[in-house]
Amino acid sequence: MKLSNKTKVIEQGEMTLAERMYLPAIVGGMATTLKHFFSKPVTIRYPEQKRYLGPIYRGQHILKRDEQGAERCTACGLCAVACPAEAISMVAEERKKGEEALYREEKYAKVYEVNMLRCIFCGLCEEACPKEAIFLRHDTMVPVFSTRDEVIYGKDKLVEKMDQRYLRDGWK
Amino acid sequence: MELLNDVFTAKAIFIGIVFAITLGIAAYSTYFERKIAAFMQDRIGPDRAGPFGILQPLADAVKMFMKEDFIPANSNKWLFIAGPCLSMLTALMTSAVVPFGDTVTVAGVTFDLQGIDVNIGILWVFGIVSLGVYGILIGGWASNNKYSLLGAIRAASQNISYELAMGMSIIAILMLTGSLSTKTIVETQQAGHWNILQQPLGFLIFLICAFAECNRTPFDLPECETELIGGYHTEYSSMKLGFYLFAEYINMFISGAVMATLFFGGYDYPGYAFVAGQFGTTVAAFVGMGALIGKSLLFVFVFMWVRWTLPRFRYDQLMGLGWTGLIPLSMFNVVVTGFGILIGQPILAGIGGVVILLAGLFLNDAIFRKKKIA
Numbered sequence: 001m002k003l004s005n006k007t008k009v010i011e012q013g014e015m016t017l018a019e020r021m022y023l024p025a026i027v028g029g030m031a032t033t034l035k036h037f038f039s040k041p042v043t044i045r046y047p048e049q050k051r052y053l054g055p056i057y058r059g060q061h062i063l064k065r066d067e068q069g070a071e072r073c074t075a076c077g078l079c080a081v082a083c084p085a086e087a088i089s090m091v092a093e094e095r096k097k098g099e100e101a102l103y104r105e106e107k108y109a110k111v112y113e114v115n116m117l118r119c120i121f122c123g124l125c126e127e128a129c130p131k132e133a134i135f136l137r138h139d140t141m142v143p144v145f146s147t148r149d150e151v152i153y154g155k156d157k158l159v160e161k162m163d164q165r166y167l168r169d170g171w172k
Numbered sequence: 173m174e175l176l177n178d179v180f181t182a183k184a185i186f187i188g189i190v191f192a193i194t195l196g197i198a199a200y201s202t203y204f205e206r207k208i209a210a211f212m213q214d215r216i217g218p219d220r221a222g223p224f225g226i227l228q229p230l231a232d233a234v235k236m237f238m239k240e241d242f243i244p245a246n247s248n249k250w251l252f253i254a255g256p257c258l259s260m261l262t263a264l265m266t267s268a269v270v271p272f273g274d275t276v277t278v279a280g281v282t283f284d285l286q287g288i289d290v291n292i293g294i295l296w297v298f299g300i301v302s303l304g305v306y307g308i309l310i311g312g313w314a315s316n317n318k319y320s321l322l323g324a325i326r327a328a329s330q331n332i333s334y335e336l337a338m339g340m341s342i343i344a345i346l347m348l349t350g351s352l353s354t355k356t357i358v359e360t361q362q363a364g365h366w367n368i369l370q371q372p373l374g375f376l377i378f379l380i381c382a383f384a385e386c387n388r389t390p391f392d393l394p395e396c397e398t399e400l401i402g403g404y405h406t407e408y409s410s411m412k413l414g415f416y417l418f419a420e421y422i423n424m425f426i427s428g429a430v431m432a433t434l435f436f437g438g439y440d441y442p443g444y445a446f447v448a449g450q451f452g453t454t455v456a457a458f459v460g461m462g463a464l465i466g467k468s469l470l471f472v473f474v475f476m477w478v479r480w481t482l483p484r485f486r487y488d489q490l491m492g493l494g495w496t497g498l499i500p501l502s503m504f505n506v507v508v509t510g511f512g513i514l515i516g517q518p519i520l521a522g523i524g525g526v527v528i529l530l531a532g533l534f535l536n537d538a539i540f541r542k543k544k545i546a
Contacts, residue, residue, distance in 0.1 A: 017537040026482060033212045033481045042214045 055169035058121045058136040061114050062166050063159045066104055071159060072133035075109035082128035087118035105131070114153045116142050138168055178281040187287050190267055193465065197472075198421040199229040205421075205476050212480045236414035244407050248314040255311025256408070256415035262304040263422040269293040270429045271355045273439045273461035276454040285439075285461055286355060293354035294342055297430055298335070301385055304423065305331040308387075308394060311416070312404035323403030326487065327394035330384055333494035334391075338381035340502030341374040344509040345434055348518060358438030363445065366437040370518040373505045373526050375435045377498050379474075382427045384494070386420060389479040393487055428471030432464055439464045504529060 018024045044051060064072050075092035093110035095103045102108075119142075125134050145151055160166055203218065203226065210217025218225035243252055273285030290296060305328055312324025345367055346352065349360045361367055368375050384391040395403035402408075405416045432438060439460030448456035485493070505525065512521025 017533050021533075026478075029481045030477060033477065036214055037208070037211045037477075039214060041211070041216050043216055045216060045219060 053138065055138050057138040058123045058126075060137050060140045060142045061119075061125070061153070061158055062135050062137050063112060063155065064133055064135060064166065065160050065162065068101065069162050070100070070102055070104040071108060072104050072131045073109045073112065074105035074107050074131055074133070075112075076107075076130065078128040078130060079125035079134055082124040083119075084122060084124060085118045085120045087115045087120075088125060089113050089115075109155070112155050112158060114158065115151060116145070116153055117151045135166070135168070137166055139166075179283050182278065182281045182283045183287075186283070186285065187268075190272065190287065191264065194264065194267055194422055194425060197425050197465075197469070198418055199233070201421040201424065201472055201476075202232060202417070203228045204472075205479075208473070208476045209480050212477075233414070236411045239410040241410040241412065242407075244316060246316045247407065248316070251310050251314035252407075253412070255307050255314060256412045256419070257307075258310060259304065259307030259419040260415045260422075262300050262307060263419040263426065266297055266300045266423075266426045267429065269296045269354050270426070270433055270464075271358050271438055272429075272464055273457040274453065276457045278454065284355070285457055289353060289355045291351070291353045294346070294352045294357075294434075297354075298339065298342075302331070302335060304385075304419075307416075307419065308404045311408065312394075315404075315407035317407050319400045319402070319406045320404050323394040323396070323400045323406070326396075326400075327387060327404060330387075330391065330393060330490060330494075333491060334381040334384035334498070337377055337494060337498035337502045338385065340499065340506060341371075341377040341381070342434065344371055344374045344502075344505050347506070347509050347513060354433055354438075358433055358440070361437040362440050364437070364440070364442065366435065366440070368435045370512070370522040371435060371505070371509070372522055373501065373508070373529070375431075377502050377505065378431060378435065380493075380498060382431060383475070383478065384490075386423045386427055386475070388420075388424065388475055390482040390485050391490060392484060393490060396484060398484075424472050424475050425468055428468035428475070429464060431471055432467035436467050501529075 066072050075090050077090065077092075080086075080088040080090060089111075090109045090113070091111040092107055095106050095108055121136060123136050126136055142153075206228070207217040207225075209215075218228045221227040221231045243249055268287035269290060271284070271286040271289070275282060275284050308327040309324045312320040312322075312327070315321070345357065348367065348370060349357045351357065357367075383389075387394050393403075394400075395405065397403075400406070405413055408416060439457070441460060441463035444456055444460065447459055508521055508525030508528075509518065512518040512525075515521065
């Protein structure tokens, strides 16, 4: 029984002369390659030229500051719990008097470390964060490291610099 | 010391220049091979060494020289070394009889732009091309490796099979010119009477055979990676491997030059007489040398173009094409050429021969082929 009329019975006879001579097929193939010879390459010169990877690309981590420049992270540890690779570790500390400009909440992360060898860039820390403190940047990748002591990124590398604020596309 | 006269010196310098050009072109063929491959695959290709990567051949040469020069313990050491040397030697020897240009007069010395004009020029080319397979054969055998040996055997049988058809297609040329000298063959083609007009079929056969003789895709079975790892150069490394690869590129350039000599008027180009009249024969001859090299480079491009288009033949297909396709076809071509000479219309016969052949094949096809049952 036929369910549809899409079935196509193919029964091959002997090849025609043109098929047996190869030459028409060869000429056709060479025309195709010549067309590609003059077409624009799809690859780019990577380190010099870079492609835009979209606003949700998950690159290097950043610990955001708020508009006044205070760190948003309150060291709740939800990112570390969410992290499937156990790449995040932190040490919490109570905010002292006079540090209100530095830290937004009463508790902050004294140490915040991401092990880049463990991190799988899944973005679950970003999802878990209730304070919108940690993000994976869409515009920067973690550079290649050659020694082990470059692997663990501390707050010095993670916290956002005030002179070069990170703004994702789509944010105001 | 009559031998060491001015002509001798001039020839020595000329041969040196031809060597330099050949080696330079072979070196840059590797670069252009990669670039052309890249363009045909919509890539950019090597672009790191120098602007547009033009220093890539230098980097490759340094890499080749720096690598470990390994000789397998169970190999025949001397033959293992002799293999690439022989390949390189035979690749460079063919250019001796290719006429690069007409007679020139430089600093009062008159000489031909040709290594040596022997009256058996074509036979020389054939002899050297046949010797060329020895380099592969010896290298493959001396490696004491079954893959290498299989590659070498394939190279030998392939070269023998395709040399027959190649020789037959050249016989048609010899019938037209009546001389084995490459110089005479080129001189009969001057002013646009190129042999391709009279020998379209012969050229096609020669071109296909040239692919097989150079071990280029689609006939590169001796170094078939999917079946034989590296084929005859599996065990080779460092500059010995480099010599094998280099010899292949030299062979490509030289076979392009031979094809230009036999079928495309050699150093002839449109406006030769005009240039000779305006600037003298010497300038015209040197421009002719450029024309010949340009034609050869065009053929090198075709070699690469085909390589990055066609897949490799199966071994039985290769032998079938050689023995049952090209040899009968070249015999037919000889008959057609003879008929053309008989009636005094070689161009008409050349084109008519192709038409008759195609018509006959189509007729045969229409009568005997089993139709597709749809």
